[in-house]
Amino acid sequence: MDGRRAGSTARHLALTAAADLSLDAVRAALAGTTPLAVLPDGPPAVVAAARRVLRPGEPLEPGADLVVVTSGSTGSGRGVLLPAAALEASAAATHARLGGPGSWLLALPVSAIAGLQVLVRSVLTGTGPEVLARDEPLSEAVRRLPAGRRYTALVPTQLRRFLDEEPAALRAFDAVLVGGAATDAALRARAREEGVAVVPTYGMTETAGGCVYDGRPLDGVRVRVTDGVELAGPTLALGYRLDPAATEAAFADGWFRTRDAGSLGADGRLTVTGRLDDVVISGGVNVAPAAVEAALREHPDVADAVVLGRPDATWGQRVVAAVVPARGATPELPVLRAWVADRLGRAAAPRQLHLLDHVPLLHTGKPDRRTVAALIPEV
Structure with a gap:
């Protein structure tokens, strides 16, 4: 039975x-x-x-x-x-x-x-x-x-x-x-x-x-x-x-x-x-974090990346990039901004950069975005 x-x-x-x-x-x-x-x-x-x-x-x-x-x-x-x-x-x-x-x-x-x-x-x-x-x-x-x-x-x-x-x-x-x-x-x-x-x-x-x-x-x-x-x-x-x-x-x-x-x-x-509810609206333009992450990972100075939005008095939200540097590299915000802007437009270019030793993960292996957000200081 x-x-x-x-x-x-x-x-x-x-x-x-x-x-x-x-x-x-x-x-x-x-x-x-x-x-x-x-x-x-x-x-x-x-x-x-x-x-x-x-x-x-x-x-x-x-x-x-x-x-x-x-x-x-x-x-x-x-x-x-x-x-x-x-x-x-x-x-x-x-x-x-x-x-x-x-x-x-x-x-x-x-x-x-x-x-x-x-x-x-x-x-x-x-x-x-x-x-x-x-x-x-x-x-x-x-x-x-x-x-x-x-x-x-x-x-x-x-x-x-x-x-x-x-x-x-x-x-x-x-x-x-x-x-x-x-x-x-x-x-x-x-x-x-x-x-x-x-x-x-x-x-x-x-x-x-x-x-x-x-x-x-x-x-x-x-x-x-x-x-x-x-x-x-x-x-x-x-x-x-x-x-x-x-x-x-x-x-x-x-x-x-x-x-x-x-x-x-x-x-x-x-x-x-990307996620329907995971959109950063910067200057009235919808920005998909997944697309920005993919663009950042293509840069030779970046090993991995997590992108999120933060409130911004001028832009409504600003794009924030948390990146793991490639071995021996030191990513710089102006360089990464230009790289992303060339591929996705200026609205998608990060306005804040934070360097990570590694991307913290959930037990499923997905990026732990809330932990990443907590690591990034307010500016």
Whole structure:
């Protein structure tokens, strides 16, 4: 009998710390016997916030088998209700797109959907993933992978670092999925020039992970652009844990409203241009931070960048750039202003520059924009 439908006993979440998550627990969640939620690693405040979202003492909504807490990069995180069928559909479509099942290297936290999906894919193919240990060379982990097709999933920051340090190790994979944050064109081009089989992915926890690969929807996934990008298909979540208002606002008639801006080309390829609610209005001109970040990363003095807006008495908002210098470089505001203005116009040119040692990340691997903002002094 299907454990998800057995009797009328209320089901409750089994909360597991990311460090303690086992493949058996993932198998039980996929089988519908023990619904699962993974607590992120991090400071006690981060774990406590996840517990508040998950509220394990309250019954689990019908149909959900796994709950994943979103990163909350632009607000408080939510618990996304995922049925096993959505996770399985995503895994099957991923392998179909990549050329068949293979062995996976886990290089992302399992509390995030991209890392968790590496475990799901491994369970469904009857294999166990290799795990990239903290500070371990990528080449060492690659050597542990069995012969045959090899895959991994990374965030852009990791891809950039491995291209600097071990491009040959990246070439050992039949596909390197890259998602979780925007992967700018320059980084994609660099990876492909190095012979890396990089596959940019687009998706989110609400779609059981990446569901559009290199602009093309996975099998069964549908994409449309209305006010923003909307997604539908078998990988869709049920909604948000104990939040019917948020569920109603985001999910309707089988579609999920992503709040991302984008367009569909004549060939059906999706291009995502940024968040609908992530716009800096400077001097009456709408500036997309993602576009400015991509332009800054193309400058030889910049290794990475985060862009945000700050109130400005003259311009309404000013564009602020927090950048990680390239090795041996010292970025200067006038130089970067001219660089961005040449590519995106004067309104997009940063009016304030702050240097970072590194970009702080959320547990999902996305830039922690609120922490970056807190590091930048008011002027």
